[in-house]
Amino acid sequence: MKPTRDPRVTLDDLVEVLLDKGAVLHLDLIISVADIPLIGVNLRAAVAGMETMLEHGMMRQWDEHTRAWVEGSSARRDLDLRDGERHVAQMHGGHLLEEGVYTAWRPGTVFLTDQRLVVLRRDPREVLWEADLSAVRAVRPETERSAGGAPRTRVRLEVEGGGTALLSAADPAALCELLDRGRPGVLGEEVRPGAAQQVLAEGHLWYQEPRRDGPLWRGGTGRLTPGGLVWKSPLDARPALALPADDLLGVGQVAGRSPGGEGTVLELRTHSLGVVALAATDPAHWLASLRELTERRATGQAASPAPALPSASGATPATTTAH
Structure with a gap:
């Protein structure tokens, strides 16, 4: 965000910015009486809507x-x-x-x-x-x-x-x-665990939710089992994304920006929804788990949890696709 100065900005505009993007406050204040400093205030605060937080x-x-x-x-x-x-x-x-x-x-x-x-x-x-x-x-x-x-x-x-x-x-x-x-x-x-409920990967994921005014990155929790992938925001009553395993065609990692950083975007190709974009701070682990699931489903074998992998900020290629 770049600082702006606009006298036409209203309280509604300020609230919209706070709820959508948030603001970081850095305040150093000295209260003086007769040029004598009496009270010092040092404040660092983040203000945003709960979904952004x-x-x-x-x-x-x-x-x-x-x-x-x-x-x-x-x-x-x-x-x-x-x-x-x-x-x-x-x-x-x-x-x-x-x-x-x-x-x-x-x-x-x-x-x-x-x-x-x-x-x-x-x-x-x-x-x-x-x-x-x-x-x-x-x-x-x-x-x-x-x-x-x-x-x-x-x-x-x-x-x-x-x-x-x-x-x-x-x-x-x-x-x-x-x-x-x-x-x-x-x-x-x-x-039971060992069958359809075995957890292959679970943790924080961002989902690029399609909207009429343009796609929006939202944070939530993803859960990958041999039955498929489910993503849910903590503010939603039910999962916003539920992909059965047989709906997944392949997965690739692309060089794009997301809330997780540069190069953390995963693109899932599906039968029903086309391309689905996700992002993770540990994309390599999710990529390995999703690739194994699609490959095992193609061969009819049971999937097993993928080992934890380091973040893709290093040697992971910019684009990797599983068919």
Whole structure:
């Protein structure tokens, strides 16, 4: 950012700059009385919108703790927790109502405690679906196409007595893992670590999100498994990018600028979305993991985590492509 001086700038313009790009303040102030310096102020501060702060790796711990506290307070207020019941997690989601030939998704919030799983609608307040964890017999993710054609992962539950339920969740993989921790063994072997849920790479990624006014780099967390790649911003209710493994055609590293620095951009070629741009501070590790996934998928072998590699600021070629 270059300093500007414009008397026509309004408060709205200032707020827009702060939320979009942020500002760094360097202030040295001396307060004097009768030419005698009494008080010195030395200030270094960064001011920006929370999304910008998180994209640059700032205030993440505070944001996570604050969100966890808010979620816990919400659970106590909305769920009427039982004596000794502990809130574990909550996320946007819903329940598929199936009555004969009539089916309809009912949106709400999925609450998980150490005793039960509840899908709740706040306004008007209604418990859409509920089950004690002790009654859950099996959990498995199911992938289906949404009305717009995009792949969506749902969570199928089998409960005591032969009943089943289909839930949606902002992070279905996390919900499955948390249920498996609360009820060890309910997650099928086919989706356990060593199969589709094996993590090949995970960490901070920037995603160049397409927008009408031009693409925008956004920071978030990427997770690569043999099932595909998922990217989610901490400010989003659900992943903004979900690429199944069979949708990936290849990956290359290009010499472009990103929030991660020069030469940190990865380009993924896909069936459904064309070219997808990502950026990482450790692009070599992500490149190796993505290349192995596409090559193993092509040969029908199981993928294994790639070893951690140094940053691509050194000997990594400017462009590398896997077919």
